[in-house]
Each structure stands twice: as structure tokens, then as C-alpha cells.
Amino acid sequence: MKPTLAQYLASIRRDRQLSLRQVEEQSGKEVSNAYLSQLETGKVTQPSPNVLHTLAELYGIDYIYLMQLANYLPAEREDSQRHGRVATFAEHNLTQDEEGELLEFLQFIRSRRKDGQAGRQ
Numbered sequence: 001m002k003p004t005l006a007q008y009l010a011s012i013r014r015d016r017q018l019s020l021r022q023v024e025e026q027s028g029k030e031v032s033n034a035y036l037s038q039l040e041t042g043k044v045t046q047p048s049p050n051v052l053h054t055l056a057e058l059y060g061i062d063y064i065y066l067m068q069l070a071n072y073l074p075a076e077r078e079d080s081q082r083h084g085r086v087a088t089f090a091e092h093n094l095t096q097d098e099e100g101e102l103l104e105f106l107q108f109i110r111s112r113r114k115d116g117q118a119g120r121q
Helices: 006-015 020-026 033-041 049-059 061-068 096-114
Strands: none
Touching: 006 033, 006 049, 006 061, 020 033, 020 049, 049 061
16 A cells, blocks of 8 residues: 555655754755644645655655655556565665565565465455
């Protein structure tokens, strides 16, 4: 399930270990801490492309993906998503151990599908 823009921005900021005020300072006050808080709580769902670009640059994440989450651009089709690294967490600073554990869990999920257990909860 794709995260909301609010969930994604909050997750990335926490991963970068930045406070709301630090983001405001590092953005040259282009994104105030109060506005970022509104973005992360979902009170603002479609910030301007300029704000998204500033955050993408500051966090080192994909601007196009932020534009998709904000519904400025259509979402990529499921079968055209990134592959390679653990795509869902690619923007997070995972340790090699964490990435390995995620890959092991993915193998477990896939093995359940092969055993006919997919969809059972």
C-alpha cells in the first residue's frame, strides 16, 4: 500500500533525524516548521510544487514521487515500480542488517504465496 504524502514526509524527516525547525532552517525558511507540521499531519494535502521540490532537495529524495503523492502527476503503474534495492524503503537510511532482514521477510512472504497461503491472514 502506497503511503500518503503526509506519512511519507514524516517518515523521511524522522529517518533523517531532523526536527521541524531544522527543516525550516535548512530550507532557508522556504518551508516553515508550522507548514511542514500541517503537511505531515495531512491538514495540507497538496502543497505547491516549489515546496515539494525544496523538500525533495533537502531530504535527497525523488521529486517526481512527491508530485505523484500530492496528485499532481499520475502514479506509476504497479508493474513499473523501482526494483533492485528494497524499493519501499529506498529513501530511508537502512543498515545492511536491516536491508537484509527486509529481504529475508520478503522471501518469506513470497514463499507463502507459492504454498497457496497468499491472502490468508
